[in-house]
Amino acid sequence: MDARPESQSTPNSIWNRGFSSLMLIQFAGAMNDNILRGTISYAVARDGIWSKTSIGVYGGTSLAALCLTVPFLLFSGWGGQVADRMSKSSQMIWLKLIELGCVLLAFLAFYDGSPLLALVSLFLIATQSAFFGPVKYGILIELVGRSRLGPANGWISMSTQIAIVLGAQLAGMIAGLYSPDGVHYDLVWLPGVFMVFFALLGLLPTFIIPRLPAIQPGLGFSLNPLSTYITAIKGMADGPVLRIALAWSGFWLVGAIALVAFPDLQTRLADPSWRLVFLPGTGNVVSFALVEVPGLDPVRAATLFSTLGIASGLGSVLCGLFSRRTIHPSHVPFGALGMTFFFLMFALAGFLPLEPKTLFWSWVVMAAGAGLSAGFYLIPLMTLIQKRAPDGERGRFLGTTNAISFTFMTLAAIIYLVWVKVLQLEPEHVFFLCAGLAAIGCIIFFLRRRHLAEWVQGS
Numbered sequence: 158m159d160a161r162p163e164s165q166s167t168p169n170s171i172w173n174r175g176f177s178s179l180m181l182i183q184f185a186g187a188m189n190d191n192i193l194r195g196t197i198s199y200a201v202a203r204d205g206i207w208s209k210t211s212i213g214v215y216g217g218t219s220l221a222a223l224c225l226t227v228p229f230l231l232f233s234g235w236g237g238q239v240a241d242r243m244s245k246s247s248q249m250i251w252l253k254l255i256e257l258g259c260v261l262l263a264f265l266a267f268y269d270g271s272p273l274l275a276l277v278s279l280f281l282i283a284t285q286s287a288f289f290g291p292v293k294y295g296i297l298i299e300l301v302g303r304s305r306l307g308p309a310n311g312w313i314s315m316s317t318q319i320a321i322v323l324g325a326q327l328a329g330m331i332a333g334l335y336s337p338d339g340v341h342y343d344l345v346w347l348p349g350v351f352m353v354f355f356a357l358l359g360l361l362p363t364f365i366i367p368r369l370p371a372i373q374p375g376l377g378f379s380l381n382p383l384s385t386y387i388t389a390i391k392g393m394a395d396g397p398v399l400r401i402a403l404a405w406s407g408f409w410l411v412g413a414i415a416l417v418a419f420p421d422l423q424t425r426l427a428d429p430s431w432r433l434v435f436l437p438g439t440g441n442v443v444s445f446a447l448v449e450v451p452g453l454d455p456v457r458a459a460t461l462f463s464t465l466g467i468a469s470g471l472g473s474v475l476c477g478l479f480s481r482r483t484i485h486p487s488h489v490p491f492g493a494l495g496m497t498f499f500f501l502m503f504a505l506a507g508f509l510p511l512e513p514k515t516l517f518w519s520w521v522v523m524a525a526g527a528g529l530s531a532g533f534y535l536i537p538l539m540t541l542i543q544k545r546a547p548d549g550e551r552g553r554f555l556g557t558t559n560a561i562s563f564t565f566m567t568l569a570a571i572i573y574l575v576w577v578k579v580l581q582l583e584p585e586h587v588f589f590l591c592a593g594l595a596a597i598g599c600i601i602f603f604l605r606r607r608h609l610a611e612w613v614q615g616s
Contacts, residue, residue, distance in 0.1 A: 171309045175300040178362035180316050182249065183293060185359030187320030188327075189256065189352050190225075190286060193263055195328025196335065196348050197221045197275050206336035207272040222570075224276050228283040229290075229563040234385035236288035237556025241549060242376040245296040246369045252289050253360040259285060260356045264349025267335065270342055291556040298543055298551070299369055304482040306540045311477025314536065318470030322463040327351065329459075373549040389550070389557040397612045398545050398554055404489075405538040406562040407598055408531060411496065411591050412465075413569035415527070419461045421577065421584035422520070457517050461524050468525040472532020484540055486609040488533045493599035495530025499523045500592035507585035534598075541612060 198221050200206050201213040212220060239248065259282040266274035293313070301309045331351060334344045379385050393399035476488055503523040506516060546554040576587050602609060 171301045171305045171312070173300065175366045176297075176309060178365045179293070179296065179300065180312060181362045182253070182359045183313055184316045184320045185355045186253075186256065186286065186289065187317050188324045189260060189355045189359070190282060191321050191324025192328045192331065192348070192351055192355070193260070193275075193279055193282060194221060194225055195325050196267070196332050197272075197279055199329060199332035200275070200336070201272060204339045205332075206270070206339055206342065208339070210272050212272045212276065220276065221279065224280040225283045226563055226567060228280060229287045230560055230567075231382055232284050232287040233290065233556040233560040233563070234382040234389070234553070235556075236559075237291045237389065237553035238376065238378055238385060239288060240291035240295050240552025240556065241373045242371060242378065242552075243374070244369050244371045245292045245299065246363070246366045248288075248292050249296075249363040249366060250360075252285055252292065253356070253363050255285050256282060257353070257356040257360060260349070260352035263352055264346075267348040268345050270345070287556075287559070290559045291552040294539070294543060294555045295552045296366075296369070300367075303544055306543055307480035307482075307484060307536060308474075308477035310536050310539050310543075311473040311475070311480075311532070314473035314532065315470035318466040318473075322466045325459065325462070372551070376549075385553065386557050386560060389553045392547075392550055393554055393557065396545060397608070397615075398542055401538050401541050401545070401612070402554075402558040402561055404598065404602070405535065405542065405558065406565045407594070408535055409562045410565040410569050411500075411594050412469075412531065413566040414573055414587060414591055415465065415500070415524075416462060417570055417573045418584045418587050419465075422457075422461065461520060464521050464524040465528045465531075468528025469531045469535075470528075472529035473536050474532070475529070476533045476536040480537070480540075484537045484544075484613045486537070486606060486613050488537050489609065490599050490602040490606065492530045492532070492534025493595050493602060496527050496534065496595035497592050497599055499526035499530060500588045500595060503527070504586055504588035504592060507583065507588075537613075545612065545615065 201208060201210075201221060205213065207213045259278055262281065263275060263278035266272075266278055297309050297313070298306060331348050334347055335342065337343055379388075390399060393402060472492075476492075479485065480488070500523070503520060506519045506523065509516070511519065542554065542558060543551065572590075573587060576582050576590070577584060
């Protein structure tokens with residue numbers, strides 16, 4: 158049985174004080190992750206304030222990405238063990254206090270202009286997030302009960318996607334104010350102020366969440382993260398959980414390929430525009446002219462990213478609302494079919510003789526459709542993992558699932574690198590691959606729809 162029975166939740170609603178607090182905690186944490194990552198990425202990118210440092214020259218944004226992903230691969234197993242062994246409500250307090258310490262370190266890094274210290278703080282806050290993941294998804298069933306997991310997962314996904322988009326946009330603004338010209342520092346205190354604010358915003362609600370007992374307080378702790386993963390995978394393989402986790406992680410393979418490709422699409426979105434250009438003059442004469450020049454607009458790439466993220470969150474909420482108190486197995490192949498169609502249309506649009514603006518808005522529509530479909534694919538699978546995982550092993554199962562998904566995201570980066578660098582194919586054509594992978598998922602779940610229905614009934 159669950160440590161907190163469903164009857165203690167608010168009747169006919171997930172919006173009890175525990176879940177409402179968790180929503181705010183998750184939103185604030187995702188904001189901090191993306192503000193820190195984004196600000197560092199802008200600083201070490203080409204023409205950034207730290208681009209000429211050794212970190213900028215030899216690592217750049219790739220090093221920042223590794224600092225964010227490697228902790229999830231290394232520490233998600235430990236996070237799962239702790240989630241099962243300790244009270245999740247108490248863990249949230251400690252983890253958010255640790256996050257506050259991490260952002261104070263980041264405050265110092267930006268104030269002193271130290272890229273190395275900033276990367277250390279990013280690695281530490283990613284480690285904190287790796288421990289927080291199993292707690293966040295594991296505590297849901299204790300806060301809202303089994304029957305309301307679908308809507309709860311939908312709202313959590315929506316808040317996360319909004320935070321990712323807002324955090325990325327805010328990071329760009331902060332980076333611009335931190336170093337307007339990429340050479341001189343200006344508002345050196347600004348990044349730290351924002352991060353401390355969101356750390357405190359996430360810390361305060363942890364004291365409102367109901368106190369929950371530990372699920373398995375006598376659980377032993379393995380210092381070898383690989384052994385934790387191996388043990389968890391064996392347990393997950395005894396039932397359907399491993400297959401569900403692989404299918405859930407498969408989306409992150411497809412989604413990560415798309416997200417990596419978006420920035421490179423701006424070469425297709427070069428749109429000539431009239432710009433005021435000052436011309437060399439003689440004596441005291443200053444002349445200027447309006448010149449039509451090609452322009453690359455990174456805002457459009459960010460818009461595609463934002464559209465996919467927000468649409469995914471909206472699709473998650475809709476799927477949760479449609480699910481009500483149960484899981485509909487048909488949502489999974491429906492979501493996979495939708496992603497197949499919209500990613501295929503995304504790729505085909507690149508072959509049409511469209512003006513850059515028309516092509517851009519076509520891609521926005523396709524990204525929105527793919528995101529909405531993704532929500533219907535993801536939410537039933539995550540809900541199934543939470544329901545089918547044994548109470549005493551839920552944290553370890555969720556931690557292992559997290560590690561698998563980040564492994565797939567790392568694989569996505571490698572696949573895209575091979576696609577554009579080795580095979581020298583166009584970035585927009587990689588969406589044929591995305592459509593193909595989504596189609597495989599659609600076919601598998603269609604052929605195994607009876608098994609999927611049995612997994613739902615068994616939950």
